[in-house]
Amino acid sequence: MYKNNVFYFLVIVIIGWNTSVYSQQDNIAWKEESHVYTKVLDAPLKGYGMGDSTSLLQIAHQNPTILALIFTRCTGICNPFLLQLSEKLEWEIEHKNFNIVVVSFDPRDTEADMSALAKRFHLDQEKQWIFGVTDSIKSLNKSIDFNPIWDEARQQYDHEALLVGINSDGYITKKLIGMRSTSDLALLVGSIYNSFTPTHQLPNKNRLFSCFNYDPKTGKNTPGLGLLFIALPAILTIFILFASNYLGKSERIG
Amino acid sequence: MESLKTRKITSVWIVIVLALFIVAIILGILMRLNQGTIIQQSPVTFYGNMTTHGLTMIGIWFVAGMAAVNYLMERYVKTSYGVNLFALICTIIGVLMLWSSTFIGHFHAGWTFLYPLPFKVAWAQWATPVFLASLVVLGVGWLVWSVSLMSQILKKYTLSQAFAWQHFKKNPAVETPPFILITMVTLVGVIACLLAAVLLLVLLFAEYFSNGSFVNDALLLKNLTYFFGHTIANEMLYLGLAVIYELFAEVSGRPKWKTTWYVAVAWNLSLVFILTAFFHHLYMDFVQPEGLQIVGQLASYLASLPAAGVTVFSILVAVYRTKINWSLTNLLFFIGVAGWVIGGLGAVIDATISNNFVLHNTLWVPAHFHTYNAMGNVLFSLGFFHWFAHKFDVGFNIDKNAMLKLTLILFGGIGFLLAFYIGGADSIPRRYSNYPPEFTMAAPLATVAAVFATFYLLAILLFFLNITKKCIKIMSSTS
Numbered sequence A: 001m002y003k004n005n006v007f008y009f010l011v012i013v014i015i016g017w018n019t020s021v022y023s024q025q026d027n028i029a030w031k032e033e034s035h036v037y038t039k040v041l042d043a044p045l046k047g048y049g050m051g052d053s054t055s056l057l058q059i060a061h062q063n064p065t066i067l068a069l070i071f072t073r074c075t076g077i078c079n080p081f082l083l084q085l086s087e088k089l090e091w092e093i094e095h096k097n098f099n100i101v102v103v104s105f106d107p108r109d110t111e112a113d114m115s116a117l118a119k120r121f122h123l124d125q126e127k128q129w130i131f132g133v134t135d136s137i138k139s140l141n142k143s144i145d146f147n148p149i150w151d152e153a154r155q156q157y158d159h160e161a162l163l164v165g166i167n168s169d170g171y172i173t174k175k176l177i178g179m180r181s182t183s184d185l186a187l188l189v190g191s192i193y194n195s196f197t198p199t200h201q202l203p204n205k206n207r208l209f210s211c212f213n214y215d216p217k218t219g220k221n222t223p224g225l226g227l228l229f230i231a232l233p234a235i236l237t238i239f240i241l242f243a244s245n246y247l248g249k250s251e252r253i254g
Numbered sequence B: 001m002e003s004l005k006t007r008k009i010t011s012v013w014i015v016i017v018l019a020l021f022i023v024a025i026i027l028g029i030l031m032r033l034n035q036g037t038i039i040q041q042s043p044v045t046f047y048g049n050m051t052t053h054g055l056t057m058i059g060i061w062f063v064a065g066m067a068a069v070n071y072l073m074e075r076y077v078k079t080s081y082g083v084n085l086f087a088l089i090c091t092i093i094g095v096l097m098l099w100s101s102t103f104i105g106h107f108h109a110g111w112t113f114l115y116p117l118p119f120k121v122a123w124a125q126w127a128t129p130v131f132l133a134s135l136v137v138l139g140v141g142w143l144v145w146s147v148s149l150m151s152q153i154l155k156k157y158t159l160s161q162a163f164a165w166q167h168f169k170k171n172p173a174v175e176t177p178p179f180i181l182i183t184m185v186t187l188v189g190v191i192a193c194l195l196a197a198v199l200l201l202v203l204l205f206a207e208y209f210s211n212g213s214f215v216n217d218a219l220l221l222k223n224l225t226y227f228f229g230h231t232i233a234n235e236m237l238y239l240g241l242a243v244i245y246e247l248f249a250e251v252s253g254r255p256k257w258k259t260t261w262y263v264a265v266a267w268n269l270s271l272v273f274i275l276t277a278f279f280h281h282l283y284m285d286f287v288q289p290e291g292l293q294i295v296g297q298l299a300s301y302l303a304s305l306p307a308a309g310v311t312v313f314s315i316l317v318a319v320y321r322t323k324i325n326w327s328l329t330n331l332l333f334f335i336g337v338a339g340w341v342i343g344g345l346g347a348v349i350d351a352t353i354s355n356n357f358v359l360h361n362t363l364w365v366p367a368h369f370h371t372y373n374a375m376g377n378v379l380f381s382l383g384f385f386h387w388f389a390h391k392f393d394v395g396f397n398i399d400k401n402a403m404l405k406l407t408l409i410l411f412g413g414i415g416f417l418l419a420f421y422i423g424g425a426d427s428i429p430r431r432y433s434n435y436p437p438e439f440t441m442a443a444p445l446a447t448v449a450a451v452f453a454t455f456y457l458l459a460i461l462l463f464f465l466n467i468t469k470k471c472i473k474i475m476s477s478t479s
Helices: A002-023 A056-062 A078-088 A090-095 A111-120 A137-144 A182-192 A225-253 B004-035 B043-073 B081-104 B127-156 B178-209 B218-251 B261-274 B277-282 B290-319 B328-351 B353-359 B364-391 B402-425 B442-476
Strands: A046-048 A065-070 A099-104 A129-133 A149-151 A156-158 A162-166 A172-177 A212-215 A220-223
Touching (some): A056 A099, A078 A182, A090 A182, A225 B178, B004 B364, B004 B442, B043 B127, B178 B218, B178 B261, B261 B290, B364 B402, B364 B442, B402 B442
Antiparallel strands (some): A046 A129
16 A cells, blocks of 8 residues: 555656656746836937927826837847737727837937838827837836847847836836737736736746746646645645554554 | 643643733734824834734644643643653744844735745845744744654554544444544644645745745745645644533533544545635636636635534534533633634635635635634633643632633624624725725724724733733642
8 A cells, every 4th residue: 555655656746747847848038027016217218209208207107108129220020029019009009098119229220210110110190109219228228127139240139029018107017028919918008007917927947846837839838846846745744644654553553 | 641741831832822922912903003093103013013913823823722732632642742842942932033033124024925025125134034944943843743743643543543434334443532533634734734834935945045046936835825824724723623522521511522423524524625725815816727716615615514513513512401510611612613613604705706806805804814713713722721720720719700801802802803894894905004095994993993902902911810820830830
């Protein structure tokens, strides 16, 4: 009987460990949760469609804001990212009064470059869209934990497609990394109006004992080692119980 | 019969528990006075007091139950004095460490210390590791004590006898006393939840000392936190019930209760359900699988039925149209069972998922757990303390203040709890140090609660003076 118990215990441990190790292979160290609920830098802005405002927080104080980071010489994700954003936010924009501030993180970009970009996407007449540059881009990047890396060979920035939700008080309410679904964007918009938005830490290679491992490629959750850990106290208790019973047996007989 | 050493150490436990209880009640009253705007505490002080109050209360009433069970268990099996003493030393050191982290280091993450709060340091840097270390010290002491008591039972009874499985059939050859059955079931649950605490603390320390190379999963830690917290809060009630099953009939001058098939079935089922009921603390966690939420609701319903049903039935049968030698001890037991049942009903209402959407984090939550603790478990232990202290008193043995104590406890306790229940029904949130003006009833209710709690405190002071005097005599006695 004891042999059987030990065997079942080992089987459960091995299955749990394998499930976890296998499902954690695809983990990406995304950092959507960093700097959420901290105040964004009040970066001075120059650009198109800003009205009387001169800084990011002034814009945010007028209306909740979504901040998008791109650069005009981008040959990668920036253009499809901006195009998708303009299409998917169309319905939200019609019904809610928030700003979308597109800021270049490339110091080479000028106000004129950003204005041309706005015209190219037919967003120059949309008053909720603001295109600008700032001379405090390093500090702004730091305040939202955005880290583009210059690739000398490609003469391009290696960067994430980042959206940052900022409420009227200037706090970061939510961040989205990558090309995301309409429902994710709706959650982002909800968050800048201080609505509750469910969130959970994303996969992280340093998180070894997740209850579930989310695969962003398939959108599926698989059970992780953490689930076994929830059951572990009960399993150990059964082990202690049987061990105590075994040890007590000799005294009972004696 | 119990040894003199066991008698003395039980006296020490009782005096320490009552002294800490008085401090913890005062902290609670100060919190309610602050919410009532009668006094002004900074939020740091308020939440520091809340952390100390919660953990101290959980700790002292757990050890009170353990000390009582340890004492009464000597009637059946020999227990280890060394382990009892080790648990006492660990408890004293643990409480001192805990209080230094909260009173000196200003740690104020609440008794649940939900991840990642302990690492969002808004207090002295050293307070987080000292707080976590205090829990390690307490946990190790209590775990060793629990395993030791369970092992002692298994030295006399087989595993199936300890769980009274032979009572599932007619005419069992060996009878398992209800006290042994309930204690065994409870100790298994206690060991499981203390192991959950060990695991939780290991993971928290791993992250603390890893400098970011290891991070925890919030869902896992919340599950472990409530596996420990919810389960120990319930198991300590069961320790009190074990005492009642052993003493109620004895002090009432009635035949001793026996284990029947339904008592055996009920308590065995309770073990399963109590270990899975904690899932109801995660109803608001959208990432928790729906299946576990349903398990949480079902287990919450089923955990309360067998133990409560059988115990209430047994108590009612024992007193209905029967001549009972009523004393303060069995009156406290009887009222305590009523408080436990009322608090339990409040808990089941809150554990229903559809209700939880309304009641979650309102004053309903402290209402129900204060009911089955302040008017349930505390009375179980006070009943034992009173019985124990007077058992060895050779002098004049009538407690003149018995009625006064009971009146103060009932008057103060019911008034204090009503303020919580009315606040909960009015959707007043809990854990607010200061209420915004929108909650018009919050401050007046808090003030009323503080006044009633003061009457409850007076009763406890009377118990403390009376029982401590007798316990000191026991400590200094030589025979």
